[in-house]
Amino acid sequence: MRIGELSRRTDVAVYLLRYYEEQGLLHPQRGAGGYREYVEEEPAIVRRIRSLLAAGLGTSTISTVLPCLRDTGDRLVPTCSDLLADLHQERDRIAQVISDLQASMNALDDVIAAAPADVTRRALASLDM
Template identity: 40%
Template structure:
């Protein structure tokens, strides 16, 4: 499939997909005409990449994380201690971000409820 089709099916812009390619995160085949040809497997991979990046994982950490997710049978504790340490750091950083997002969501919910109460009170007074 062409990049436009991959973009449509994943919801990721063609520009971002090209960035993934520049970073070595996805590798399309090249046709005889030189056009990129993205296979079906890249749909799921591109979606995983987007999820990692949306979670705040730095681009440099995405490739090893993808490898671990896609080939868990190859990952053993003695394979790469530095990789494990990086994964733990990223997991902990994501947990902190999730906590922060949950606090922000709770604050927004409280504000919305307060606004709803004020609006209801104003309607009763009118």
């Protein structure tokens, strides 16, 4: 199948499929005229990539873990023993980002709470427009 068909089957934009190829996540063959040719397994691979992106992993990490994942239909299952350490490391990184964002939100809440009543009223009134 060509890139347009893969895009339709996966609901992923063509430019993103090209980006995934640039990142080493997809490996299409080149047909006559240089057109990308994808195999029938490619839509499942794209769905795995999208799942891993949604989980917060970057494309460089995905290129490492993708070969070690099997799709059971309802979840991705690690198949390489050394993959779990990498996934735990990524989870710890994401947890730290969440913690940092929570601290930022709390600091912003403190600033908002310190606003005088008249400033708060005016701000709320402007939101009701």
